[in-house]
Amino acid sequence: MRELATHLGLLAEEAAQQATRAAALPETEAGPDEQVVGPGVRYLHGLSSISTAINEALGAVRREILTAQPDGARPSAVLKEALESVRRQIAAGISMRTLYQHTTRFDEATKDYVRTVTEYGAQVRTLEEFFDRLIIVDDVAFISANEERTTAISITEPTIIRFLRDTFDKAWDRAKPFPFVPLHAAKAADEVVPAIRESISRLLVEGYSDKAIARRIGISERSLQAHIAAIKQELGALNRLQLGYLLGRNETTYVL
Known part of the structure; x- marks a missing residue:
């Protein structure tokens, strides 16, 4: 891209x-x-x-x-x-x-x-x-x-x-x-949330603002904060500063 x-x-x-x-x-x-x-x-x-x-x-x-x-x-x-x-x-x-x-x-x-x-x-x-x-x-x-x-x-x-x-x-x-048959939200989440969070993590490492990330992913800033909170919890980060350090140290994007 x-x-x-x-x-x-x-x-x-x-x-x-x-x-x-x-x-x-x-x-x-x-x-x-x-x-x-x-x-x-x-x-x-x-x-x-x-x-x-x-x-x-x-x-x-x-x-x-x-x-x-x-x-x-x-x-x-x-x-x-x-x-x-x-x-x-x-x-x-x-x-x-x-x-x-x-x-x-x-x-x-x-x-x-x-x-x-x-x-x-x-x-x-x-x-x-x-x-x-x-x-x-x-x-x-x-x-x-x-x-x-x-x-x-x-x-x-x-x-x-x-x-x-x-x-x-x-x-x-x-x-x-795109699944055009009835699909529960939980099933959709299983299919696409990992890729969404991988992109969020990469964009965070690259220094994009929350507003820019939300727009690129196609979600609200409130939803973005929920994803970031989940990523922090998975990596054991206490704050955004530590999250940035952990993501940068890994030198890879986060995968759920």
């Missing part, structure tokens, strides 16, 4: 350096909320502009839709709204794969949604953590350009699309199928 973060960081940096070129482009090449910064790279400013561009791509899809949705469970209203669209696209022969984080396995609305779209023919898997939000629709990709996700980058440059699709496929290969 570090390669993707580095690559996207370089992409954003290059785009910023080339921003002055956008002013020389004809007005017809970019809308009022768009900024063309290089071949196949376009900034979308504002949620409305982002939504419009994604919907246009989905309306023209012919082959596949790949989505990576971090931050844990999706709002139930969003999931319900997506069901009919997914049904139509699958019926039209579109391949669809979605990555969520492990924490979505505890959310009833998400489980119901996954059960339904899987019956349609979509595929859903989960990971403990992965890259930021990513949508690939045939030969166009969308990635977030700021932390608030109010600015996105639309990409059609084939080399970058190939890189992003390959990154998604590698994450997909490591992910676990």
Whole structure:
């Protein structure tokens, strides 16, 4: 995942350096909320502009839709709204794969949604953590350009699309199928909590803040504190300072 973060960081940096070129482009090449910064790279400013561009791509899809949705469970209203669209696209022969984080396995609305779209023919898997939000629709990709996700980058440059699709496929290969049959929370915990806590321990050693860790794992900060308390108890650490020392001394991430 570090390669993707580095690559996207370089992409954003290059785009910023080339921003002055956008002013020389004809007005017809970019809308009022768009900024063309290089071949196949376009900034979308504002949620409305982002939504419009994604919907246009989905309306023209012919082959596949790949989505990576971090931050844990999706709002139930969003999931319900997506069901009919997914049904139509699958019926039209579109391949669809979605990555969520492990924490979505505890959310009833998400489980119901996954059960339904899987019956349609979509595929859903989960990971403990992965890259930021990513949508690939045939030969166009969308990635977030700021932390608030109010600015996105639309990409059609084939080399970058190939890189992003390959990154998604590698994450997909490591992910676990989402259980769409009734599953008790305790069973879900047995399957995914060890991986979640392993990631938490690694991120603690790497110096990430609690807020950043919670966001990357897709849980609340309160839930994060519960996981950290369990890790401390297992390792016999009396406080966070000692926990950091024990994790660093072991030079490995914690495995339950």
